[in-house]
Amino acid sequence: MSRIAGRFQQLAQQGRKALVPYVVAGDPALEITVPLMHRLVQAGADIIELGVPFSDPMSEGPVLQLGHERALANGIGLRHVLDMVREFRQQDARTPVLLMGYANPVEHMGYAAFADAAIAAGVDGLLTVDIPPEEVANLNDQLQRVGMDNIFLVAPTTPDERIGRITAQASGFIYYVSLKGVTGAGHLDVADVAEHIALIRGHCQLPVAVGFGIKDAASAKAVATVADGVVVGSALVASMAAAVEAGGGHAAAMDAAVALVTEIRAGIDSIAS
Amino acid sequence: MTSDLKADVFAAVPDADGRFGIYGGKFVAETLMAALSELEAVYRKLSVDPEFQRELDEDLAQYVGRPSPLYEAKRWSRSIGGARIFLKREDLNHTGAHKVNNTVGQALLAKHMGKPRVTAETGAGQHGVATATIAARLGLQCQVFMGEEDVRRQALNVYRMKLLGAEVVPVTSGSRTLKDAMNEAMRDWVTNVDNTFYIIGTVAGPHPYPLLVRDFQCVIGREARRQALEQTGKLPDALVACVGGGSNAIGLFHPFLRDEGVAMYGVEAGGHGIASNQHAAPLTAGSPGVLHGNRTYLMQDADGQIMHTHSVSAGLDYPGVGPEHAWLKDLGRVNYVVATDDEALRAFHTLTRVEGIMPALESSHALAHAEKLAAQMTPDQVIVVNLSGRGDKDIHTVAQIDGIEF
Numbered sequence: 001m002s003r004i005a006g007r008f009q010q011l012a013q014q015g016r017k018a019l020v021p022y023v024v025a026g027d028p029a030l031e032i033t034v035p036l037m038h039r040l041v042q043a044g045a046d047i048i049e050l051g052v053p054f055s056d057p058m059s060e061g062p063v064l065q066l067g068h069e070r071a072l073a074n075g076i077g078l079r080h081v082l083d084m085v086r087e088f089r090q091q092d093a094r095t096p097v098l099l100m101g102y103a104n105p106v107e108h109m110g111y112a113a114f115a116d117a118a119i120a121a122g123v124d125g126l127l128t129v130d131i132p133p134e135e136v137a138n139l140n141d142q143l144q145r146v147g148m149d150n151i152f153l154v155a156p157t158t159p160d161e162r163i164g165r166i167t168a169q170a171s172g173f174i175y176y177v178s179l180k181g182v183t184g185a186g187h188l189d190v191a192d193v194a195e196h197i198a199l200i201r202g203h204c205q206l207p208v209a210v211g212f213g214i215k216d217a218a219s220a221k222a223v224a225t226v227a228d229g230v231v232v233g234s235a236l237v238a239s240m241a242a243a244v245e246a247g248g249g250h251a252a253a254m255d256a257a258v259a260l261v262t263e264i265r266a267g268i269d270s271i272a273s
Numbered sequence: 274m275t276s277d278l279k280a281d282v283f284a285a286v287p288d289a290d291g292r293f294g295i296y297g298g299k300f301v302a303e304t305l306m307a308a309l310s311e312l313e314a315v316y317r318k319l320s321v322d323p324e325f326q327r328e329l330d331e332d333l334a335q336y337v338g339r340p341s342p343l344y345e346a347k348r349w350s351r352s353i354g355g356a357r358i359f360l361k362r363e364d365l366n367h368t369g370a371h372k373v374n375n376t377v378g379q380a381l382l383a384k385h386m387g388k389p390r391v392t393a394e395t396g397a398g399q400h401g402v403a404t405a406t407i408a409a410r411l412g413l414q415c416q417v418f419m420g421e422e423d424v425r426r427q428a429l430n431v432y433r434m435k436l437l438g439a440e441v442v443p444v445t446s447g448s449r450t451l452k453d454a455m456n457e458a459m460r461d462w463v464t465n466v467d468n469t470f471y472i473i474g475t476v477a478g479p480h481p482y483p484l485l486v487r488d489f490q491c492v493i494g495r496e497a498r499r500q501a502l503e504q505t506g507k508l509p510d511a512l513v514a515c516v517g518g519g520s521n522a523i524g525l526f527h528p529f530l531r532d533e534g535v536a537m538y539g540v541e542a543g544g545h546g547i548a549s550n551q552h553a554a555p556l557t558a559g560s561p562g563v564l565h566g567n568r569t570y571l572m573q574d575a576d577g578q579i580m581h582t583h584s585v586s587a588g589l590d591y592p593g594v595g596p597e598h599a600w601l602k603d604l605g606r607v608n609y610v611v612a613t614d615d616e617a618l619r620a621f622h623t624l625t626r627v628e629g630i631m632p633a634l635e636s637s638h639a640l641a642h643a644e645k646l647a648a649q650m651t652p653d654q655v656i657v658v659n660l661s662g663r664g665d666k667d668i669h670t671v672a673q674i675d676g677i678e679f
Contacts, residue, residue, distance in 0.1 A: 055565060055578040058456045058464065059302045065446055077576030103563040104299055108577025117330060130300045130563065134290060155304040157466060163309070180304055181464035 003096040004149050004172040007046055008207040008228060018229030019030045019044055019220075019259050020209055022100065024051035025084055026076030028240055032250045034087045036257060041095050041221055044265030045209050048088075049127075051233060052081050052101030057168045059129045061184035063234040078114075080104040082121040089122035094095065098125040098151060098172075101127055106139070115142040123147035125172045125273075133169045140169060153177050154236045156192065160199050167204035169198035173229065174200055186236025188213045216260075217267025224268040231245040283530045284602060286371025291567075294603065296596035299479040301566045302461070308466045313481045315386055319441045320488065325381065332377045333492060336410070337367050339374075342495075343500035343657065356510065356650035359645055360630070360660040361497045361525065370633065370662030371438070372403040374471055378489035380407040383470035390414040390465065394458040395471045396451035397588035397635065398421055399662055400414045400474030405439035415439040418457040423587045430666050448581040449518075451591045455565050461636060475518025476595030477594060479566030483595050490524025497657055498528050505655050511536040511646060512541030514659035515565020515638040516556070516587035516609065519598045521661035536608070539598060539641045542584035553582035555594050556602050556609040565593070569599040573670040585614035585670065586634035588662075612641035620644060622666060623669060634660035634670065 001009070021040050022226060026035050037048050053071035057064065078101075085097050093102055099118070106114050109163050118126070125148060131139060133152065143150050149172030154163055159178060167174065179185060197208050208224045211231030220230045239260050240253035248255075276565040298307055319325040326614060333339040350358045363371035376393075383391055391413050395401030401417040408415035410638045417434055421443045424431055434441050439603040447453040455478075462471040476490070501509050512529060514522035516539040529535045543664045544552030551556065555570040562571040564579060572580040584590040601607040613618075620640035625631045636659065643658045650656070664671075672679065 022397040053578075056452065058459050058565070059304075061460075069446070072578065077578065079576070081607050104571070104573065104579070107561075107563050107568075108573060108575075129302050130566070132299060132301065132303055132306055134306075135298050135300055145503045153305075155302070157304050159307055166303070177302075177304060180466055182460045185464065242544035 002147065002149050002172060003097070004047060007096050008173060013045060017224040017227065018046040018050050019265055019268055020047045020229055020231040021045045021233055021259070022049040022051060023236060023257070024053060024064065024071045026053060026071035026074045027067040027237065028070055028253055029250050030074050030076060030080070031054060031083040032254055033084050035089050035178050036254050038091060039254055039258050040261055041092060043261040045095070047096045047098060049098045049100050050081060052078050052099050054102040054105060054106055057102060059182055061182035061234060062185045063238045069236040078109055082117055082123070085123050086121040086180070096124040097122065098127060099123055100127040100129070101128045102145065105273045111139050111142040115146045115148060117191050119124060119146040119148055123148065125151050125153060127151040127175060129153065133165050134265030136169055151175050154196070154200055156180050156196060161199055167200070170206060173207040173209050174204070175231065176200065176208055176227070177212045178210050179213050181212070183212055185213065188219055188223065190222045191225060197226055217263045220264045221267040221271055225271050230264070230268060232264055235252070278430060281362070286291055286482050286597065287480060291484065293596045293600035294600040296568050297480060297483060299566060300563045300568065300570055301479045302463060304463050305466065309479055309481070315382060316481055316485050318380065318558050319385060320405050321525055325385070329378055329381055329568040332381070333374065336367065337373050337377060338493065340496045341365050343497055343504060345504070346628050348622065350647065352627060353644055353649040354646045355652070356654040356656045357652065358647055359501070359655060359657045361493060363493060363521065363659060363661045364632065364636070364663035368399070368403045368406050369665065370399040370401040370403065371490065372474060372493055373406065374524065375474065375489040375520060376400070376407045378485070379470070379472045380411055380413065382497045383413065383591070385471060388468060388470040391472050392416045392418070392458055392461050392468045392469055393474060394451065394454035395474060396416045396454070397586065397589055397633070398423065398427040398434065398666060399588060401439070401441070402430050402433050404472050404473065405434040406438035406467060409437045416442060416461065418442050418444050418454040418461065420444050420448070420454045422449040423451065426587055426665060426670055428669065434605050438597035448626055450582070451587070452579065458598050459565070475520040476597060477518045477565055477567060477569065477593055478525045486520055487523045487527060487597065490520050492517065492523035493521065493527060493659065497525060501655065501657060507655070508532050508535055510534070510650065510654040511656045512537065513538045513540060513639045513643045513656060515540045515589060515661060516594060516598060517542065517591050517635065519595040521659050523595060523597055528580070530606060537606065538642055538646065539607050539609045540638045541609060541611045542586060542589035542638060543616070544583040546613055547611060551583040552611065553590050553592065553613045554582040555592060556598060561599065567596045569593050570602070571594045585617060586638065588633070588635040589638065610642055613637040616641040618671065620673065630660070631664035632660055633664050634667045636661045641679040665679035
């Protein structure tokens with residue numbers, strides 16, 4: 001069983017929901033990403049989602065676009081991200097790490113080379129925003145060869161008959177995009193989210209995590225009542241950017257991220273029995 | 274390979290998945306997949322619907338002003354002393370460029386799909402103007418995304434769009450040019466997918482856009498083929514068109530692909546020269562990758578990040594290219610070459626002075642290559658150059674380079 005599947009199973013046995021914080025690797029600085037990952041785990045993160053910086057992050061809202069731009073300005077590419085995971089693994093062999101990004105950096109490295117390098121570094125799963133099931137066959141061959149999970153998005157616009165096509169290719173968990181739009185936008189409609197999760201559960205046994213639009217403990221709690229996990233990205237990246245902006249430096253950025261994750265963890269756990 | 278087999282090769286792309294060999298496809302976020310499927314289904318139905326075709330043909334004739342002339346540039350040809358050069362006068366279309374052939378078609382699709390709002394990206398502003406124009410005519414709400422850098426260099430077109438009732442949104446992310454405008458237009462489409470039709474301006478993007486934009490632009494090549502036969506009694510020996518995303522080039526080339534004797538030249542923006550790394554020539558100096566919904570040749574660095582491009586012409590300043598061009602390059606059917614900023618500027622001045630036709634800086638790249646080509650050919654040979662747009666929009670850029678202030 002993969003580290004991701006194992007973590008969801010363990011949480012389910014405990015009656016708890018997964019908290020999946022997302023940060024852009026190398027934002028705000030190369031040297032804080034690995035220490036930040038450890039601190040997020042201590043603050044209650046169950047799975048770490050690392051954004052792979054890309055020059056054209058088409059699905060990101062303004063907050064994460066800036067995160068990608070800052071990381072790129074720091075010179076961070078996919079190879080550095082793999083180095084970070086390798087370093088993280090020296091102290092943490094249990095927490096699943098998922099990479100989220102866009103097709104081109106993985107294409108450019110080559111699917112087989114990526115799969116080999118990523119599994120060796122300790123990466124557990126990959127989510128490429130712009131590789132839908134129609135385009136994934138060759139990539140999935142390589143990920144399956146090395147035993148890496150491929151996480152797919154399901155959107156509010158995904159028709160029921162299409163969900164099955166997605167879940168047939170997916171492993172680890174399903175990432176439900178809670179709104180039509182880019183990351184960090186809009187307001188959550190929990191009833192709508194619940195309806196779509198029910199549709200997804202009609203097609204597969206995989207856990208369902210929800211992201212795009214979860215900002216704080218209250219929205220995380222609301223989503224956790226209907227999902228198996230909660231992804232928090234833009235709010236976290238914004239909190240770090242604000243701390244840096246306020247002159248607090250990288251230590252303050254990490255503190256801000258830890259504070260938000262701690263608060264969200266408490267919100268999610270308040271629904272547990 | 275027999276001619277029949279070759280013909281089949283060109284008819285077979287894109288396949289049902291939108292692929293041109295290994296290029297093309299649908300590399301977009303899940304949120305857009307249903308919208309693309311819907312567009313594909315609607316287009317498949319309407320493209321064979323005689324009533325839709327009649328509506329489109331009427332718009333092209335009455336509103337765009339087609340057919341556009343195939344003009345023999347006699348004085349210019351004589352001055353070069355080689356082949357006869359004919360210009361396909363897309364600059365004479367309503368709004369001044371080939372872009373309107375496509376926006377008229379896509380706006381009709383939007384109308385049939387009941388979408389009240391259209392969104393578009395633009396580089397030089399020609400596609401933005403063509404979109405704003407057809408939106409005004411059909412009473413559609415229109416938002417155009419344009420890189421901040423292009424807003425500066427194409428101020429005239431920005432004002433034209435505003436006069437037409439469109440909202441122009443300057444894009445400040447990334448390199449602040451066409452690629453970033455395209456990112457932002459796709460973000461807008463993801464957010465407003467229920468009520469919005471995204472009018473892509475070139476033969477790139479996810480399937481079915483490269484197919485439908487090609488179909489709408491093929492009117493250029495169909496007319497040119499007929500006109501060349503009427504005016505010269507034979508097919509042209511060579512076709513030349515500039516390639517940014519590649520819509521005017523595909524429009525000219527596609528109806529001639531099966532004509533083995535017709536050589537084709539796609540001219541990319543050489544900027545300050547390929548060696549300078551400051552250019553926009555992915556087919557000449559790039560490698561395959563995935564951007565903006567399709568697999569194609571890209572300008573990218575060792576990490577797979579998309580590189581900043583440079584061209585004197587905003588409309589060619591793009592790091593990717595339509596997937597069918599990528600396929601045609603690998604197939605060897607089209608020769609892809611470059612013209613530098615300086616060569617394009619010289620051609621701009623030459624055509625203006627010798628023929629009294631002021632070409633767009635984009636089209637000037639094609640003219641620059643045609644001049645080189647013509648010199649190596651004979652007076653019984655014929656070159657057709659796609660004069661894809663008029664140069665009025667570039668007067669400020671040219672004046673600035675010549676050190677003139679208004």
